[in-house]
Amino acid sequence: MITIKVPCSSANIGPGFDVVGLSLSIWLTLQVTTTTDTTTTHPLNCKITYEGEGAAHVPLNADANLVTRTALYVLKCHDQRTFPASTHVHIVNPIPLGRGLGSSGAAVVAGVLLGNAVGKLGLSKDRMMDYCLMIERHPDNVMAAMMGGFVGSYLRELDPVDMERKEIPLAEVLPEPAGGVDTGLRPPEPPVGIGHYIKFGWAKEVKAVAIIPDFEVSTATARGVLPEVYSKKDLIFNLQRLAVLTTALTRSPPDAELIFQAMQDKVHQPYRKHLIPGLPEILASVTPQSHPGLLGICLSGAGPTILALAIHNFEHIAKVITARFKQEGITCRYELLEPAYEGAQVIES
Numbered sequence: 001m002i003t004i005k006v007p008c009s010s011a012n013i014g015p016g017f018d019v020v021g022l023s024l025s026i027w028l029t030l031q032v033t034t035t036t037d038t039t040t041t042h043p044l045n046c047k048i049t050y051e052g053e054g055a056a057h058v059p060l061n062a063d064a065n066l067v068t069r070t071a072l073y074v075l076k077c078h079d080q081r082t083f084p085a086s087t088h089v090h091i092v093n094p095i096p097l098g099r100g101l102g103s104s105g106a107a108v109v110a111g112v113l114l115g116n117a118v119g120k121l122g123l124s125k126d127r128m129m130d131y132c133l134m135i136e137r138h139p140d141n142v143m144a145a146m147m148g149g150f151v152g153s154y155l156r157e158l159d160p161v162d163m164e165r166k167e168i169p170l171a172e173v174l175p176e177p178a179g180g181v182d183t184g185l186r187p188p189e190p191p192v193g194i195g196h197y198i199k200f201g202w203a204k205e206v207k208a209v210a211i212i213p214d215f216e217v218s219t220a221t222a223r224g225v226l227p228e229v230y231s232k233k234d235l236i237f238n239l240q241r242l243a244v245l246t247t248a249l250t251r252s253p254p255d256a257e258l259i260f261q262a263m264q265d266k267v268h269q270p271y272r273k274h275l276i277p278g279l280p281e282i283l284a285s286v287t288p289q290s291h292p293g294l295l296g297i298c299l300s301g302a303g304p305t306i307l308a309l310a311i312h313n314f315e316h317i318a319k320v321i322t323a324r325f326k327q328e329g330i331t332c333r334y335e336l337l338e339p340a341y342e343g344a345q346v347i348e349s
C-alpha cells in the first residue's frame with residue numbers, strides 16, 4: 001500500500017497575500033492499493049472511494065475528482081494515459097472545503113504525489129511543485145502543503161516561451177471530464193523551476209486556532225472581488241508588516257503587540273468583508289489587550305475561516321469569535337492546530 005499524507009494550510013497570515021502559507025495539522029490522506037474487485041473495470045483504471053468533508057458531492061470518477069485529475073495530468077505528461085491496472089484510491093479528507101484552509105491546494109499536492117508514485121516517475125519535490133503550480137497558480141497553499149511549516153515563496157519571472165506555457169488556460173492543463181474517454185492529447189508540461197521558497201522558523205509555543213464558519217467561500221469568488229491595482233500607500237503598509245512578521249513569529253517569547261500590528265492587511269481582507277459577515281468587527285475587536293494569550297488574527301486564506309495565533313487562552317478566543325459570528329446568524333466550529341513541519345509525505349508499506 002502507498003499512503004500519501006498532505007496537510008491543510010492557511011495562506012496570507014494577514015499581509016502576505018499570495019506569498020506566505022502555514023501548513024497545519026489536518027491531513028488529507030490517500031490510501032492507494034490494487035483493487036481486488038476484478039469483475040468491474042473502472043474508467044482510466046482507477047476506482048475512487050471517499051470519506052470525510054464533502055463526501056456527498058465530491059466526484060468519484062477519475063477524470064473529474066481534483067486529486068485523480070491532477071495525477072492524470074502528471075501521468076499524461078509522461079506518456080502514461082491511465083492509472084496502472086486496478087488502482088484503488090481511497091481518499092480520507094478531514095479538511096473542510098471552501099473555507100480557506102487550502103483543501104484544493106492539498107488535493108493538488110496529493111494528486112501530483114499520487115501521479116509520481118503510481119507512475120514510478122521519481123520526480124523531486126521541487127519538480128513536483130512545478131506541476132502543482134500549473135494547476136493552483138498562487139504558490140502559498142501548495143508550497144506550504146508540500147514543504148511543511150511556515151513558508152514564503154515567489155514565482156520566478158519566466159522567459160516569454162516558458163511564460164506562455166505557464167499561462168496556458170487551466171482547462172487545457174486539466175481538461176474537462178471526458179467521461180473516461182481519453183482525448184489523446186498530451187497536456188502542456190510545466191516549465192522547470194516556476195516556484196521558489198524558504199522555510200521560516202516558528203516559535204514552538206505559538207498555536208493556531210481556526211474558527212471555521214459553516215458556509216463556503218470559493219477561492220475563485222474571493223479573488224474576483226480584489227482590485228487590479230493598489231495604492232503605493234497600501235502596498236507599503238503590507239510590505240512593512242510582512243517584513244516584520246516573518247521574523248517576529250520565530251521569536252520566543254513572542255511579542256504580542258508587534259505580531260498583532262504586523263498581521264494587519266490592506267490588500268485582501270478589506271475587500272473580502274462583503275463575503276464574510278462580521279469580518280471587520282471580529283478583526284478589530286479581538287486583540288492581545290482584550291484577550292491575553294492572543295498574538296494576532298487574520299482571515300485564513302480567502303476565508304471564511306478566521307485564524308487566531310495564540311500562546312494560551314485558545315478556547316476562550318475561539319468562543320468569543322464564534323459568539324460574534326452567531327450575531328450574524330452563522331454557526332462555527334473550531335480546531336486548535338499546530339504547524340505541520342514535515343509537509344507532504346509518501347509512505348510505502
Ligand SMILES: Nc1ncnc2c1ncn2[C@@H]1O[C@H](COP(=O)(O)OP(=O)(O)O)[C@@H](O)[C@H]1O
Binds near residue numbers: 065096097098099301
Ligand atoms: N480532497 C478533495 N478531493 C476532491 N476535490 C477536492 C478536494 N479538496 C478540495 N477539492 C475541490 O476544491 C474545492 C475547494 O477549493 P477552494 O474554493 O480553493 O477552497 P479551499 O479554500 O478549501 O482551497 C472543492 O469545492 C472541491 O471541488
Ligand SMILES: N[C@@H](CCOP(=O)(O)O)C(=O)O
Binds near residue numbers: 223302
Ligand atoms: N492567497 C490566496 C490563498 C487562497 O487560499 P484558500 O485556502 O482560500 O484557497 C488568496 O487569498 O486568494
